[in-house]
Amino acid sequence: MRIDKFLKLSRVIKRRTVANEACDSGRISVNGKVVKASFEVKEGDIVEIKFGDKTSKFEIIDVPKTGKITNELIKIL
Numbered sequence: 001m002r003i004d005k006f007l008k009l010s011r012v013i014k015r016r017t018v019a020n021e022a023c024d025s026g027r028i029s030v031n032g033k034v035v036k037a038s039f040e041v042k043e044g045d046i047v048e049i050k051f052g053d054k055t056s057k058f059e060i061i062d063v064p065k066t067g068k069i070t071n072e073l074i075k076i077l
Contacts (some may be wrong), residue, residue: 001063003028003047004037009064010073012049012056022049047074 001009004019007028013019022028023037027050030039041047041060049056058074 001041002037003030003035003039003041006041006060006063006073007047007049012047012058012074022051027051 004016004023007013007019007022008016013022019028020037023035023039026034028035029048030041030045032046032048041063043060043063045060047058047060056076058076060073061075062073064073
């Protein structure tokens with residue numbers, strides 16, 4: 001699943017367009033590498049998001065097969 005879609009479905013970012021813009025501006029990294037919105041995430045990936053002075057870091061524990069929205073997809077680090 002694409003990182004922008006995953007961030008929306010896991011409710012980390014409210015809208016997919018905002019997730020897309022965050023990727024385009026280099027504020028999202030997976031496993032220490034800055035990624036584009038089309039990056040395919042998998043279980044075990046460590047995602048870091050930078051918004052202003054704040055940094056959120058979490059591990060992906062599940063990637064849904066469908067577009068079901070849930071907040072049980074991540075483990076906050």
